[in-house]
Amino acid sequence: MSDTVITLPKWYDLHAHFRQDELLAPLVEAHLAMGCAGVVAMPNTRPPVAKVFDEDPGEEISVTAYRDQLFAAANDQLDEIIVPLYLTQATTPGMIERGARSGLLRACKYYPPHGTTGSEFAQHFEAFMGNGVFAAMQDNGVVLCIHGEEHGLSGEDYFGRKDNAEERFYRQRMPRLRERFPDLRVVAEHLTSKLGVDFVRQAGEGVAASVTPQHLIYTVGDLLQNFKYHLYCLPLVKFDEDRAALREAVLDPDNRQFFAGTDSAPHTAKITPCGCAAGCFTGGIAPQLYAEAFELAGADLDQQQGVDALRRFLVENGAGFYGLPVSDDTFRLIRRPTSVTPLSTSAGEITPLPLGIGPGCPEGRGELAWSLEL
Ligand code: NCD
Ligand code: ZN
16 A cells, blocks of 8 residues: 655744754754744744844844844745744833834744743733733734743642643633733644633634644653653643643634644753753654644544644644745655654754654654655
8 A cells, every 4th residue: 555645735833943043054954844834933042032123222132133044044945934022021012013013023922931941031921911012912913922821830839630830821811811902813822731722712713822743642641751851841741631622623623723833942951950941842843743643633644634634733724823825835744654863953962852762762752653755
């Protein structure tokens, strides 16, 4: 029997991390190699991407400069790059208005202060509710990308059987955001919980969610068994019922709200002096992992219905939400095993997600069920 081949338009990764300096080029190349036509490049660099124009005051990186760096690293092979502005104490409604009017500012990113990698420049959510920033975003059609986790919680409140940081955020803060700014377009980034999924579905079309491969494939048991720290990312992978809700949402024939955003977040050193850096690297292998995830979720990728669900999720929904054109170029997913190799960069080696594939990691999974060709 010949291998199943799925031809799809090139897709947008609507949540990815490309870092800086010598990491930029290899990371962008890994995204090009997996058929990306464009990306939303997250702004948690050092310093953060927290001003819009180069000439604006402050030492932060500007949206213009970071976008130019990414286009250059891609040799102009990416059609679309959206860089969300990192919301900080210094963000003003005027910055949002000017940025949006120039056409350059399409999105802003809210991080929970000290809640994840590179989030130490963030400001409390409530500040933006009252200081005109969310209002200016709503008025100017700027998308709010939200890392929806409550911060500053005790360990037991952060992750428990009945409650966790993400659920608190979607229970307490999101309804108020929706009530106050009903026309603000919101992306619930890297959604992980059933409660979050239910919130997005009932919120309707102004609210969407990015979903990572890892949150569709794994649960917290996979992370904890032998502490597979390459799977340590935030928000944490959760329980079976949470994963089931995500799977159901992405397979739904009416799905227009859930789309691919890998949150590919490379770390050259996952283990740190005081713990583990949060972030899973899926550059180069995300469509292959998503295909696998869809099959685990019950999609039949040998049938049109299954392929249609994958196409909506990977290609159409995110483009629709951000108003981007669907690419005329295509790539192919082929059901043929392929091996995963670490990405070597001049800043060090980066291990892709499938659970630690290096030597000395015998349970690591070095093979994927799907290959990708451009
Ligand atoms: C991201 C990173 O490493 O930049 N880490 C992660 O666990 N997802 C930051 C983020 O999006 O939380
Ligand atoms: Zn991220």
